[in-house]
Each structure stands twice: as structure tokens, then as C-alpha cells.
Amino acid sequence: MIACHDCDALQEEPRRTPRGASVQCWRCGAVLIHQARKGNEYVFALTVTAIVLFLIGNAFPLVSLEAGGNGVTTTLFGAIIHLWGQDMQLIATLVFVTTLLAPAFDLSAMLYLTLGMLRMDRGRAARLPPGSARVLRAVQAVRPWGMLEVFMLGSLVSIVKLGQLAAVVVGPALVSIGTLTLVLAAANSAFNPRDVWSRLPIGQEDAAPVDGGRSEGVGA
Numbered sequence: 132m133i134a135c136h137d138c139d140a141l142q143e144e145p146r147r148t149p150r151g152a153s154v155q156c157w158r159c160g161a162v163l164i165h166q167a168r169k170g171n172e173y174v175f176a177l178t179v180t181a182i183v184l185f186l187i188g189n190a191f192p193l194v195s196l197e198a199g200g201n202g203v204t205t206t207l208f209g210a211i212i213h214l215w216g217q218d219m220q221l222i223a224t225l226v227f228v229t230t231l232l233a234p235a236f237d238l239s240a241m242l243y244l245t246l247g248m249l250r251m252d253r254g255r256a257a258r259l260p261p262g263s264a265r266v267l268r269a270v271q272a273v274r275p276w277g278m279l280e281v282f283m284l285g286s287l288v289s290i291v292k293l294g295q296l297a298a299v300v301v302g303p304a305l306v307s308i309g310t311l312t313l314v315l316a317a318a319n320s321a322f323n324p325r326d327v328w329s330r331l332p333i334g335q336e337d338a339a340p341v342d343g344g345r346s347e348g349v350g351a
């Protein structure tokens with residue numbers, strides 16, 4: 132059952148909504164569910180692109196600074212280690228969680244779930260891989276902690292400010308992370324958690340999206 136967010140009318144939710152179709156409230160006509168026209172292949176392609184960009188963003192230098200004949204080059208992880216070494220453990224941990232850990236988990240979970248759905252679409256698997264419900268719940272909880280765009284904005288501001296003191300060369304990693312913020316946003320918005328829930332077998336231990344306060348984000 133699903134309740135209309137506009138008029139509260141209770142109605143039965145269709146088990147599957149075809150691509151590009153919408154489910155409307157029988158009483159007021161509000162759109163209750165909109166199934167994206169693009170399929171899981173599209174989400175999968177965006178996720179793989181994001182993973183490649185994420186790896187480049189971590190493997191190559193972010194920026195190179197040169198002042199008075201001394202040059203410094205740093206990677207994202209190098210910057211975190213440097214922060215830690217300068218007695219800024221709290222900030223180092225925050226940067227690690229928001230720019231590395233959370234995006235890495237988000238991307239792996241998206242890959243796991245979309246691969247599972249693609250295998251179902253192609254008839255290679257009858258059900259989603261084990262633990263899909265738990266992975267989906269975890270990703271909804273972790274996603275707000277991914278703050279690559281905040282990091283990106285901070286980096287751009289400091290690069291502009293440092294430009295007056297030293298010669299700053301933007302590295303491939305920064306360009307890659309900049310592109311990643313856009314690709315990741317596109318992947319997240321194209322990914323439909325409802326599609327995962329609707330494929331989980333009813334009555335299984337981790338099938339129902341009812342778990343205290345944890346499920347608010349699920350339908351969004």
C-alpha cells in the first residue's frame with residue numbers, strides 16, 4: 132500500500148512500473164511514482180565512469196605548488212596524511228571519511244546493486260545478490276557523508292588564494308574529482324532504490340523496507 136503525499140489517499144502500489152511510466156493518485160492525480168526512462172544500463176555506465184574518475188582522482192597529483200624554487204606535489208591521500216601530521220587529526224579524519232570512504236562505499240554499493248539488477252534483466256539471475264537490502268539501507272545512510280563537491284569548492288578557493296603566493300598547477304586528479312562530482316550526482320539521481328525494493332522477495336528476513344527510522348530516504 133502507498134499513501135498519496137498530497138491527499139493521503141491510501142492505494143495499492145503496483146509491483147512493477149514500466150520504464151518512463153508514472154503512477155498517479157486515483158483521487159487527486161498527484162504523481163506517486165515516476166519510473167525513469169533510462170534503464171539499469173545507464174546507471175551502470177555512469178557508475179563505472181565514476182569509479183574510473185575516482186581511481187584517477189586518487190592516483191594522480193591534486194595540485195603542484197612552486198615558490199622560490201621549491202616545488203611540492205600532493206595527492207588526496209598525501210594531503211590527508213599531511214593534515215594528520217600537522218596535529219589536525221579531526222580534520223584529517225573528516226576529509227578521509229567525506230572524500231574517500233563515503234564515495235568509495237557509495238560507488239561499490241551502486242556497482243553491486245546495478246550489476247545484480249542487470250543480471251536479473253538479462254535473465255542470468257533469478258534474484259538480487261545476497262544482502263542487497265542491507266547494502267541499500269547502508270548506502271542511504273552513508274550517502275549524505277559523501278561531500279566531494281564541498282571538497283572541490285574548498286580546493287578551488289584555496290587554489291585561487293594560493294595563486295598570489297606561489298605558482299599553482301592544477302593536477303589531473305582535481306579535474307577528475309571535479310568531473311566525478313557531476314557524474315556521481317547523475318548516477319545517484321538515475322538510480323532508483325524503489326526498483327531494488329520491488330525485486331526483493333517478500334517475506335524474507337531483510338526484504339521489507341520497514342526498519343525504524345532508517346527507511347525515510349528509501350522512497351525519495
Ligand SMILES: [Zn+2]
Pocket residue numbers: 135136137138139140156157158159160161
Ligand atoms: Zn492524492
